[in-house]
Amino acid sequence: MPKVPPPVFAAVGLVAQHLLAPRRRPTVARVVAAGAIAAGSVYVAGSAIRAFGREHTTVNPLEPERATAVVAEGPFRYTRNPMYVGMAGILTAHAVLRGGLLPLAPVAAFVAVIDRIQITAxxxxxxxxxxxxxxxxxxxxxxxxGLPR
Structure with a gap:
């Protein structure tokens, strides 16, 4: 099992975005778009945490063997990994806020690392x-x- 908590990868992505982003003020449109993406992302991740709480199972991604239930309600109907979707959404919101294409690279890196290392384990x-x-x-x-089948 990986030993690095996924929020650490997201934090590294945020720092990388800050370093890669152009140095200019965000437009009103970028602020509004980033705010909407961030709000939706926080809602998805928060809903997942609440769903885990209702099932009295662990949210600790480093110890999935401690899970006591397969949670399939709430955002888990649309994705097996709503917390990671939320983190990727926050990174996407930050990239939109910062502007340019380079800040999107850490989003792709986060998804690739989480997909291949964390989610697989x-x-x-x-x-x-x-x-x-x-x-x-x-x-x-x-x-x-995606949509449930």
Missing amino acids: EGHAMSASFGDAYDAYRSATPRWL
């Missing part, structure tokens, strides 16, 4: 813990975003 742990129940959920729900 979590999926193995969940499959080992919940077997067919998790496998059925995984086959019906997209890893990142």
Whole structure:
């Protein structure tokens, strides 16, 4: 299991965006767009945390073997990883706010690292813990975003 909490990767992405961004004031349109993306992202991640709380299961991504339930309600109907979708959304909002194309590179890097390292390890742990129940959920729900099947 990875030992770096996913929010650390997101924080590194924010720092990288700051370093890559052009040095100019954001337009009103960028501020509004970034605010809307950020608000939606915080809502998705917060809804996921609340759904975990209702099921009394862990939100700790470094110990998925401690999970006590397969959560398939709320944002988990549309993505198996709403907290990571929320973090990617925050990075996207920051990239929009900063402007230019280079600040989008850390968004892609975050998604790639989380997808290949964190989500893969979590999926193995969940499959080992919940077997067919998790496998059925995984086959019906997209890893990142989409409509339920």
